[in-house]
Amino acid sequence: MDSSQNKVRVRFAPSPTGWLHIGGLRTALYNYLFARNLGGTFILRIEDTDQKRYVEGAESDIIQSLRWSGLDFDEGPGKEGDCGPYRQSERSELYAKYARKLIDDGHAYYAFDTTQEIEEMRERLQKSGNPSPKYDAITRMSMKNSITLPAEEVEKRLESGQEYVVRLKVPRRETIRFEDMVRGHVRFESQGLDDQVLLKSDGLPTYHLANVVDDHEMGISHVIRGEEWLSSAPKHILLYQYLGWEPPTMAHLPLIMSPAGGKLSKRKAEEQGIMVNVKDYMENGFEPGALINFLAFLGWNPGDDREILSLEQLCAEFAIDRVGKAGAVFNMNKLMWYNEQYMRQRSVASLLPDFKRELDKASISCEDDAYLEQILPLMLDRVSKVSELVEHGSYFFKAPAEYDEKSLKKAWKEQTPQLVEAYQEKINQLPDSGFEAVALKQQLEEVVNEAGTGFGKLMLPLRVAITGMGFGPDLFQTMQLLGKKESQERIERALKEIQPG
Numbered sequence: 001m002d003s004s005q006n007k008v009r010v011r012f013a014p015s016p017t018g019w020l021h022i023g024g025l026r027t028a029l030y031n032y033l034f035a036r037n038l039g040g041t042f043i044l045r046i047e048d049t050d051q052k053r054y055v056e057g058a059e060s061d062i063i064q065s066l067r068w069s070g071l072d073f074d075e076g077p078g079k080e081g082d083c084g085p086y087r088q089s090e091r092s093e094l095y096a097k098y099a100r101k102l103i104d105d106g107h108a109y110y111a112f113d114t115t116q117e118i119e120e121m122r123e124r125l126q127k128s129g130n131p132s133p134k135y136d137a138i139t140r141m142s143m144k145n146s147i148t149l150p151a152e153e154v155e156k157r158l159e160s161g162q163e164y165v166v167r168l169k170v171p172r173r174e175t176i177r178f179e180d181m182v183r184g185h186v187r188f189e190s191q192g193l194d195d196q197v198l199l200k201s202d203g204l205p206t207y208h209l210a211n212v213v214d215d216h217e218m219g220i221s222h223v224i225r226g227e228e229w230l231s232s233a234p235k236h237i238l239l240y241q242y243l244g245w246e247p248p249t250m251a252h253l254p255l256i257m258s259p260a261g262g263k264l265s266k267r268k269a270e271e272q273g274i275m276v277n278v279k280d281y282m283e284n285g286f287e288p289g290a291l292i293n294f295l296a297f298l299g300w301n302p303g304d305d306r307e308i309l310s311l312e313q314l315c316a317e318f319a320i321d322r323v324g325k326a327g328a329v330f331n332m333n334k335l336m337w338y339n340e341q342y343m344r345q346r347s348v349a350s351l352l353p354d355f356k357r358e359l360d361k362a363s364i365s366c367e368d369d370a371y372l373e374q375i376l377p378l379m380l381d382r383v384s385k386v387s388e389l390v391e392h393g394s395y396f397f398k399a400p401a402e403y404d405e406k407s408l409k410k411a412w413k414e415q416t417p418q419l420v421e422a423y424q425e426k427i428n429q430l431p432d433s434g435f436e437a438v439a440l441k442q443q444l445e446e447v448v449n450e451a452g453t454g455f456g457k458l459m460l461p462l463r464v465a466i467t468g469m470g471f472g473p474d475l476f477q478t479m480q481l482l483g484k485k486e487s488q489e490r491i492e493r494a495l496k497e498i499q500p501g
């Protein structure tokens with residue numbers, strides 16, 4: 001073995017069959033952290049051999065999502081290293097070569113059975129009491145393949161171009177064992193496995209063959225992937241054995257679970273208001289650092305009570321032996337908490353372009369950057385994502401179209417108009433340049449003191465008049481930002497339109 005073969009090389013190997021899923025991003029992240037922690041190489045390999053499930057645009061979504069998240073790969077499509085190409089569809093010859101080798105060595109065989117013949121075999125066996133019939137060591141003996149047919153017949157079929165697949169010859173009774181970095185000692189009985197198709201009738205490999213060949217050819221030292229692939233691992237171990245290769249060390253990551261229990265499927269996620277595609281987080285103005293920090297903690301923790309760790313810190317701290325076996329529950333509130341923390345760490349200057357983009361999306365035009373820069377610090381500790389700046393702060397740009405009913409009920413009482421009018425009179429007297437938060441607050445205090453009532457009795461109605469809502473940032477600063485004329489108009493209108501509740 002030369003020294004390069006001792007190096008840590010890991011890969012994220014998604015199939016471009018749809019938008020990158022948050023579970024996929026967590027797998028990419030753990031691979032990335034593992035590589036960075038150990039000074040290894042992180043590779044992106046696109047597993048696109050299943051043409052039926054190929055989705056246009058999925059590969060670029062994967063690459064964009066990784067870039068947005070800060071997980072830059074060292075080798076992959078568009079970043080050629082020594083082991084390219086990094087798209088399996090461009091490596092077909094390699095798989096065919098190894099499929100032939102497996103056949104020549106007696107570990108794989110040609111199978112000519114039609115779908116219908118396989119179906120008939122299944123039905124026959126089901127009728128005779130086998131609940132899950134497979135193409136395996138026993139049934140293969142009654143099927144049409146290069147084990148049962150005479151050699152000349154096989155030759156003839158191949159030469160005449162008859163369709164065939166190549167299947168792995170799984171031994172009848174064998175215990176397949178391996179050490180998994182997360183799950184410890186794993187064992188499977190070969191009886192439970194079928195004679196996996198390795199090469200399909202279109203000449204393209206299945207996931208299993210391509211995955212093993214590429215992991216070997218690309219010098220992958222550790223395979224870190226989701227638990228859903230654990231049941232494929234014994235087939236892979238057999239392939240490594242038959243091809244005479246050392247298998248990489250494996251780590252199967254715990255499932256991501258729905259808060260309602262069970263695996264977080266698309267349907268369950270929707271029911272819980274959880275977005276499953278990374279794209280949705282990108283488009284909805286989430287903080288990439290927050291999503292990454294949150295995902296890192298779905299199955300791993302640093303072993304103390306720290307919760308906020310930057311990508312750089314995660315790289316330094318990550319250890320696969322701290323990854324648990326138990327499923328990790330996706331808690332949307334926790335993610336929102338992370339997002340809030342990350343957002344608050346950002347400067348006004350860095351938030352400004354994002355704020356403008358969200359305004360654009362909501363068709364609100366505001367060319368005054370200085371105005372926006374004043375709104376940001378006011379709103380920042382009241383929102384947990386950028387889009388909420390607009391959702392919760394639209395009154396900075398337009399007078400409320402309606403008043404929140406619940407707040408009105410609570411705020412607008414018999415004596416309210418009188419109090420508001422008294423306040424109105426006071427602020428009318430303020431010069432434009434003196435329309436400032438301190439003065440505005442002082443005057444409110446004067447009005448309530450003179451009326452012998454509490455602060456809230458005027459504060460809440462005023463807030464509803466100005467913003468349409470019962471909660472929000474400092475009201476006096478809000479009024480100062482809106483300016484005298486706009487504030488006066490809103491108060492005037494409220495007095496006209498609102499009836500005491």
Ligand code: GLU
Binds near residue numbers: 013015211224225226
């Ligand atoms: N192509 C597989 C996927 O879509 C890769 C699984 C593996 O990492 O082996 O997840």
